[in-house]
Amino acid sequence: MLIGAESVLSALVDGVLIGSIYSLIAMGLALIWGIMDVINFAQGDYMMLGAFLTYWLYVLAGIDPLLSIPLSFATVFVMGVITQKAVIDRILDAPMVSQITATFAVLLIIRYGAEVVFGPYTRRLTVSYLSEVLRFGPIVVPMNRLVAFLVSIVVTAVLFLFLKMTYTGIALRAVSQNREAAYLMGINVSRMYWIAFGIGVGISAIGGTLLATFYPIHPEMAAFFTLLAFIIVVFGGFGSVFGAYISGIIIGVTESVSALFISPTLKDVVAFLLFIIVILVKPTGLFGKEQ
Amino acid sequence: MSLLEVKGIDVFYGEIQALWGVTFSVEKGTITSILGANGAGKTTTLKTISGLLIPRRGTIKLNGEDITKEEPHKRVEMGIAHVPEGRGLFPRLTVLENLKAAAYTKRAREKFHDTLEIVYNHFPILKERKDQLAGTLSGGEQQMLAIARGLIQRPLLLMLDEPSLGLAPKLVMEVFLLTKRLKEEGYTILLVEQNVYQALRLSDMAYILEIGRIVRKGTGEELLGDEAVKRAYLGL
Numbered sequence: 001m002l003i004g005a006e007s008v009l010s011a012l013v014d015g016v017l018i019g020s021i022y023s024l025i026a027m028g029l030a031l032i033w034g035i036m037d038v039i040n041f042a043q044g045d046y047m048m049l050g051a052f053l054t055y056w057l058y059v060l061a062g063i064d065p066l067l068s069i070p071l072s073f074a075t076v077f078v079m080g081v082i083t084q085k086a087v088i089d090r091i092l093d094a095p096m097v098s099q100i101t102a103t104f105a106v107l108l109i110i111r112y113g114a115e116v117v118f119g120p121y122t123r124r125l126t127v128s129y130l131s132e133v134l135r136f137g138p139i140v141v142p143m144n145r146l147v148a149f150l151v152s153i154v155v156t157a158v159l160f161l162f163l164k165m166t167y168t169g170i171a172l173r174a175v176s177q178n179r180e181a182a183y184l185m186g187i188n189v190s191r192m193y194w195i196a197f198g199i200g201v202g203i204s205a206i207g208g209t210l211l212a213t214f215y216p217i218h219p220e221m222a223a224f225f226t227l228l229a230f231i232i233v234v235f236g237g238f239g240s241v242f243g244a245y246i247s248g249i250i251i252g253v254t255e256s257v258s259a260l261f262i263s264p265t266l267k268d269v270v271a272f273l274l275f276i277i278v279i280l281v282k283p284t285g286l287f288g289k290e291q
Numbered sequence: 292m293s294l295l296e297v298k299g300i301d302v303f304y305g306e307i308q309a310l311w312g313v314t315f316s317v318e319k320g321t322i323t324s325i326l327g328a329n330g331a332g333k334t335t336t337l338k339t340i341s342g343l344l345i346p347r348r349g350t351i352k353l354n355g356e357d358i359t360k361e362e363p364h365k366r367v368e369m370g371i372a373h374v375p376e377g378r379g380l381f382p383r384l385t386v387l388e389n390l391k392a393a394a395y396t397k398r399a400r401e402k403f404h405d406t407l408e409i410v411y412n413h414f415p416i417l418k419e420r421k422d423q424l425a426g427t428l429s430g431g432e433q434q435m436l437a438i439a440r441g442l443i444q445r446p447l448l449l450m451l452d453e454p455s456l457g458l459a460p461k462l463v464m465e466v467f468l469l470t471k472r473l474k475e476e477g478y479t480i481l482l483v484e485q486n487v488y489q490a491l492r493l494s495d496m497a498y499i500l501e502i503g504r505i506v507r508k509g510t511g512e513e514l515l516g517d518e519a520v521k522r523a524y525l526g527l
Contacts, residue, residue, distance in 0.1 A: 170384065170391050171395050174388075174392040178379055181379030181381065183342070183363040184373045185367065186368055186393070186396035188395075
């Protein structure tokens with residue numbers, strides 16, 4: 001069977017759109033990793049919380065998923081701050097194994113807490129205007145994915161400007177580069193930690209909100225996304241937020257194109273292979289700084 | 292009342308004691324030096340004053356207020372600036388971003404634009420390079436940026452840890468001249484140096500630290516004439 005140019009183009013577009021959501025989850029992970037030097041295994045579970053929040057707000061209160069974006073961010077931001085103060089703060093200087101165990105415990109609490117509260121059911125959120133399909137010539141673009149893509153661009157731009165232009169953003173980057181010197185500059189480092197963790201998981205929750213408009217919602221939906229976020233962050237260069245955005249899209253495109261050319265069941269395998277190749281060739285990742 | 296009063300501090304790294312009853316004070320508008328060989332405890336002393344280390348015994352007072360257990364960022368807000376050994380720059384921030392990072396406190400941020408003008412007057416090269424990454428500056432420029440960040444903090448007390456370290460002889464002289472000029476402008480400076488001769492020449496008061504203890508104190512002139520100091524540190 002020959003594969004037409006239209007389907008390739010559609011696959012590319014689809015990859016960019018889905019990849020942009022991967023990017024949101026990965027950027028949060030990269031932010032936390034870069035600033036706190038902590039690997040947050042629960043990253044995808046905060047995304048799941050965002051997805052459920054959006055679902056219930058729509059079902060119970062009729063709130064449009066797009067309007068729930070700020071609510072989703074704010075709620076999960078606060079939950080992140082609580083996690084940071086209650087758990088992460090105590091393990092910042094602990095050995096890596098303890099850190100991994102602690103964030104893994106957070107993962108279990110959130111994931112199975114959600115399962116107890118929401119039940120082990122898969123839910124779908126259907127909003128009529130988001131279910132429409134747009135046609136640009138031969139390319140078919142689902143409205144919900146296009147919206148997700150546009151929102152992810154806005155979120156990334158806001159994050160970028162925040163890190164670049166504000167005193168707090170500059171202080172966050174300063175902490176990631178030299179913790180001790182940051183203290184000496186008068187930066188309240190523990191404050192930077194909860195801000196970083198809150199924003200990091202909050203962005204992930206926005207990803208969950210966007211995902212909820214076209215992806216089945218389930219308490220255990222996070223596993224695949226967390227794994228993917230890891231590869232994306234390593235692929236883009238440890239702790240590089242910008243690198244995470246670009247490589248999220250690269251991974252998305254790799255998946256959708258290989259689903260088309262090889263097999264949908266093997267698309268993740270191809271993405272992981274690409275990841276392994278890049279790491280072999282450039283161990284610091286695509287946009288990583290030399291150590 | 293002295294601007295800074297350090298009284299009998301004992302500082303430990305784990306179980307290893309690094310400072311033994313270190314006592315000294317810094318008067319407003321002076322240059323005070325802490326001098327000594329590598330490993331004598333000079334940097335430890337500064338780190339204890341800026342709050343990176345907490346002494347097991349003893350007190351530190353700024354303007355009479357006890358700050359012994361205060362968090363580092365609060366001490367910066369109170370007016371202590373510490374320009375660390377090795378400069379402590381943020382290499383992947385631009386020069387201007389490094390300066391902004393130093394203006395995080397309320398104290399510094401309120402006057403940031405005025406202070407920035409003053410700093411650029413002192414170091415025109417930093418204005419030229421404001422959008423360049425700090426990690427790409429030359430050693431001399433990096434030291435200027437480190438001191439500039441200290442000034443941005445609008446300190447009551449400016450602590451300089453080995454500002455001449457790793458610089459070419461000509462730049463070393465420049466750093467000492469700058470230190471003197473800053474004093475003339477009204478800054479109070481606590482200087483830590485291995486370059487004992489140069490430091491003594493511009494110090495109002497100096498303390499010699501040996502393996503964690505203060506063994507001599509006096510005005511710069513007195514110590515320049517002190518036989519023991521001459522033998523041990525000046526190679527005379």
